[in-house]
Structures are given as structure tokens and as C-alpha cells.
Amino acid sequence: MHSITKRVCHPNNNIEEETELRRGPWTLEEDTLLIHYIARHGEGHWNLLAKRAGLKRTGKSCRLRWLNYLKPDIKRGNLTPQEQLLILELHSKWGNRWSKIAQHLPGRTDNEIKNYWRTRVQKQARQLNIESNSKRFLEAVRCFWMPRLLQKMEQTSNSSTSTNSSPSTLTTIIPSAQDCELVPNDFVPPNSTTFPALSDSSSILPNKPIPGSNHSNGCLNYAFTNQNILSTDSIITSLFPQVEEHPKTYTFSNGIEKTDPISGLDHESNSSVHYVDSSSYGFEGLNLDSILEFEAFDVSGLNCHVAESDWALGDMAADALWNMGEM
DNA sequence: AATAGCGTCAACCGCACCTGA
């Protein structure tokens, strides 16, 4: 923890006062002060709040701490496959509009989503030697990662019937391999275990462009460019059929669990917001193995749409293999 | 056991925008 000295000049009496502003990690005491103040007086007017709450922090720092960490409805823990899928799709639509993306993921902050993108998604892009904001990367996301996420979601829903997600609905937003430009039209997954989700979805998704829709960018456009098919809102609704109930308790970074300070009610301990997804991140499913299986599946005979999509499966697989070797 | 490398994420910074005086 370090601090900076800020000289404050008061207009009333011209007395200059030195205020030590704290920086760095928040202490439990500071968290408690902030929580109690907001519980009594509400959010907003952060500079005033910082002073009145007795916090030697900037208003910005208080706001950030509250919004990104202390706010009771913050969901913690790994992002679920559903959430990852939604982030991928919304990012392909809006780019780095993190706050806008976060609005569609209840309990997740823009900071968390931004970190996720930078640490995981961009890492995968680097490993594939693809620019994370390139069309090529977008297609890799759509044609490989999203199906894997769907697969994960379906596995999760099969193992746990308590989930509210609707896999059959979700399937409709996932591209069929046959719809992706980097995959030949007559492509069939090498075996049923490679892309079980794809083999299911291929019967649901259209294999031909919908009149009036833009097919050139891959099959997700079916869902997102044609309002008659599926709007983003409807997808979000299908991903989050009900907004998560206001969490009853929450846990500090230091592990101390607190009762919701806003409601002031006592709650059962099993309703903590500490959300832990036992499954790993969806991208490890990519692991280049699926690409390698593509490679093993007679890549030489593929009739890829190189001219249109500006890249070839063989090229991508080669990159993948190269990176695999490095790893 | 020591340490270098890497990944993660909370927190900070700078900038832009909004609003009210």
C-alpha cells in the first residue's frame, strides 16, 4: 500500500490542507466504511462520499471498488460457458465496449470481462498467430470455440438438470461447421465425438443462406443480422431466462463473508455470491486438438473459400501445429 | 530451496462526456 499527498485548497478560508490519499489494495476496514456509508446514504457523489465516509481515497477509487467488488450483486468465480459464449458474440458485435457487454451479463463487471478477454481470448489468438480483432480470428471463434462452448454447456446441462439454460435454444445461435467458410460445404466431422454439438445443431441450423441475410461473415449472422430469426435480446433471454436473484451474502477478497448490507437481513450461508464454476474455461477445449483433427481429416482435399474469407483452414492448422510444437 | 516466468485480476490513469452554475 502506498499513498500520495494531495494539497487541497479550500476556497472559503484559503487554508491549504494536506490530505494523505491512500492507493493500492483496499483494507477490510475501508471496505466496511464504504459499505456502511452506501447502505445508509446510497451511491453517487463519490468525492463527497469518500470524504464523509472517512475514506482517504479518491471518489473514483471508491466508485470503482464498489462497482467492481463490493456491490452485493457482483457474481464471482469463473465465467460459465454461457457467459463466455455471450461475451464472444457481443464482442464480435460491439468490439471493446466492455460496459455495454457487461450490461448483458448480470453480476459481471466490465473490468472482469475486459480482463477475461485480454488474458484468455487474446492469449488464444496469440497462440494461433491471429490478430484478435481480425476477421480470421472472428471466424475461429465462431467455428471452433463457440461450438466447443456449446458442447460444454450441453454437457453441463446434461449432468445437472437444475440449470435454467435451454440448450436446444442455445444451439440455434451456434454456427454449423457446414456454414463456416473455412470448412468445406461437404464437411462432416471426423467422428461423432469431435463435435457432438455440431452434429446436433446441423439439423437445426440452415445450411443455406437466408434470403436477405448477409452470409459472407459466417453463420452467426443468421442469428444476429436478421431480426426475424433471433435478436440479441432473445438470445440473452435464452441464456439468462431469469435475472439472478439479489444475492443474500457476499464474500470479501480476504474471505470474510458478509450479510447483504443493503437489506440488513440475515441469510443462509449457502446463498453466498461466491460463484465457483468447477468446469474450466471453455477455450481449453480448443487446445488445437480440434484443429488438428481437421488437419488429420484430409486437409489437402478441402475446398476452402480462400478467396472470400482471406484465409485457409490448412494455413490455420499449420499455425496451430507450429504453435503446438512450440508448446 | 531458490528463482524466473507467467497468468490473473484489482486498481489506477487519462480521457471524454454530461450537467449545472
Place this chain on the structure above:
DNA sequence: GTCAGGTGCGGTTGACGCTAT
């Protein structure tokens, strides 16, 4: 119109923990 304060956003940093050597 303009200025200041408040707020929001996106990019970046740095501390910390884990893993490999």
C-alpha cells in the same frame, strides 16, 4: 459560451500466486 465538478469508459499497471526449471 465556458468552466468546473462528477461520472463513465477503456487501456494499462503492478502485486500476488502458481508453476516450471
